[in-house]
Amino acid sequence: MTRPALIGDIGGTNARFALVTPDTFKPHDIQSLPCADYPSLVDAIRDYLARVGHDGESAPREACLAFACPVHDDRVRMTNNAWEFSRRDVQRELDLTLFKVINDFTAQALGVPHVDASNLVAIGEGRATEGCARLVIGPGTGLGVAGVFPGQHAWVPLPTEGGHVTFAPTDEREQNLLRYFRSRYGRVSVERILCGQGLLDLYCAHASLKGANPRYTTPAEVTSAANEGDAIAVDTVKRFLKILGDVCGDAALTLGARGGVYLCGGILPRLLNWLPKSRFREAFTDKGRMSAYNADIPTWVVTAPWTGLLGAAEALHNEEVA
Numbered sequence: 001m002t003r004p005a006l007i008g009d010i011g012g013t014n015a016r017f018a019l020v021t022p023d024t025f026k027p028h029d030i031q032s033l034p035c036a037d038y039p040s041l042v043d044a045i046r047d048y049l050a051r052v053g054h055d056g057e058s059a060p061r062e063a064c065l066a067f068a069c070p071v072h073d074d075r076v077r078m079t080n081n082a083w084e085f086s087r088r089d090v091q092r093e094l095d096l097t098l099f100k101v102i103n104d105f106t107a108q109a110l111g112v113p114h115v116d117a118s119n120l121v122a123i124g125e126g127r128a129t130e131g132c133a134r135l136v137i138g139p140g141t142g143l144g145v146a147g148v149f150p151g152q153h154a155w156v157p158l159p160t161e162g163g164h165v166t167f168a169p170t171d172e173r174e175q176n177l178l179r180y181f182r183s184r185y186g187r188v189s190v191e192r193i194l195c196g197q198g199l200l201d202l203y204c205a206h207a208s209l210k211g212a213n214p215r216y217t218t219p220a221e222v223t224s225a226a227n228e229g230d231a232i233a234v235d236t237v238k239r240f241l242k243i244l245g246d247v248c249g250d251a252a253l254t255l256g257a258r259g260g261v262y263l264c265g266g267i268l269p270r271l272l273n274w275l276p277k278s279r280f281r282e283a284f285t286d287k288g289r290m291s292a293y294n295a296d297i298p299t300w301v302v303t304a305p306w307t308g309l310l311g312a313a314e315a316l317h318n319e320e321v322a
Contacts, residue, residue, distance in 0.1 A: 004028075004054065005316055006045065006063035009107060009308030010035070012080025012141065017048040018309050019060065025114050025313045027306055029054075035081045041065075042085070042093050064100040064316040066107035066308050068141070076101060080141070100322075102315050104308055105144035106157045109136040110318070111311030112148060112262045112302065113155055119304035120262075121272060124281035126298030128260040133158070135257035137248055138265030139198070143191040147255045156320045162251055163191035170246060170283075173209075173239070180205040190247045194240070196267060199223075203236040223270060237271065238278045245283030249294050253287060261299040268301050275301065 004019035007027060015035050018027035029052040038044040045063075049055040069079040077084045091099040102110075112134060128134075133149040145162030148155055167188045169175045181188040181201065192198055199219040207214045210232060216222050225233035248261055261284075268275075285295045304310070315321040 003058060003060055003062075005313075006049070006060040006065075007309050007312035007316065008045075008063070008065040009104060009306070009312060010041070010065060010078075010083075011068045011104065012078065015041075015044050015048075016306070016309060017045070018306070019052065019054065020313045020316070022062075023317075025310055027309045027313060030306060030309065035078075035083060040085065041083050042090060045094065059095070061096055062098040062316060063094070063096055064102065064312045066102050066104045066312050066315075068104040071101045071103050098316075100315055102312070102321060103159055105136070105138070105146045106159050106321075107308040107311030107315065108138065108144060108264045109134075109146035109148040109157045109159075109311065110155055110314040110321070111304075111307035111309070112136050112264075113150075114310040114314060115262075115302055115304045115307060119302060120300040121303060123263075123275050123299045123301060124284070126260070126296055128298050129258040132259035133255050133257050134259035135248070135252050135255050135261045136264055137162075137251060137261065138263060139194040139196070139244065139267045140265040141196060143194045143247075144265065145251060147257065149259070151320055154318045154320050155314060157315075158255070162254075163194070164189045165247075165250075166190075167193060167243075168246070168250075174243070176209055177202070177205050177239075180208060190243070194244055194247060199236065199240055199267070202240055203233060206232050206236050206239070219267075226274070237274050241271065241275060241278035241280045242283050245278075245280035246286075248280075248299065249284040249287055252284070252294060252297055253290055258297055261297060263299065263301045264307060269303050272301060272303075 009016045014032045016032045018030040074087050136146045138144045143163030145160050147158030167190050169178050196219045203222045204214045222233050226237040287294050
């Protein structure tokens with residue numbers, strides 16, 4: 001019997017596991033388990049394998065797992081939950097012949113080439129150039145930024161910390177917003193604004209600038225209020241998307257992302273109706289002498305639910321991924 005490989009995409013709250021048949025990229029037996037229900041990663045994996053009937057003699061001998069935290073060393077410490085483990089110990093405990101650990105946004109980048117066209121929503125015009133780098137960017141708990149390009153034999157990921165570049169205002173409103181954020185955080189990175197908490201902070205900043213008291217306390221409430229026509233919430237969502245367009249356009253220039261820009265993460269699929277009404281694409285292309293360059297680059301929102309799992313499947317036997 002051919003053993004499946006184990007793949008996973010593990011965040012601070014949930015661990016998403018699946019199996020994949022060797023030499024394929026389509027996950028099956030996908031389950032999402034609450035991290036808090038398990039004292040360790042190994043405990044969660046063993047429970048998952050028992051649930052899907054692949055423990056014991058049929059247990060996988062190969063695995064690739066993506067984590068929402070730094071993964072440079074043997075010791076991996078989750079940022080937003082209590083899990084901590086040694087790669088070598090996990091490989092030994094699970095009797096794995098191959099065990100790869102990658103960053104969650106590296107997985108997003110490697111998963112993008114395997115996303116069906118039906119799970120891509122185009123924002124504006126543009127045509128991708130074959131053989132060129134692609135930018136993968138996504139606001140969520142933070143702002144993930146990565147690249148991917150087609151190597152000679154496999155997709156090559158380009159991990160970055162692009163979410164931590166300095167926020168650059170482009171008009172008077174953003175100068176005022178920068179003062180608000182700087183008074184609270186000191187240096188202001190783009191991630192301070194382009195994430196879930198940033199959306200809420202941006203709302204509070206708009207309320208402050210308008211002399212109003214904030215009425216909402218979560219990003220979801222701000223989004224819901226915008227959908228119901230609350231003026232400050234509407235301004236907040238539109239400004240969030242405009243700033244995202246600025247940042248995506250700058251990152252596309254830096255990377256030379258003529259293969260396209262892919263917007264990932266949990267926030268943007270909820271703002272699909274707002275993107276055409278916002279200045280996202282205008283800001284993306286408004287790059288002075290390089291405006292025509294960016295106007296040719298397509299931008300898509302990725303609506304596929306398991307992009308990270310696709311990326312883990314790609315990374316499993318990808319020689320470019322250690």
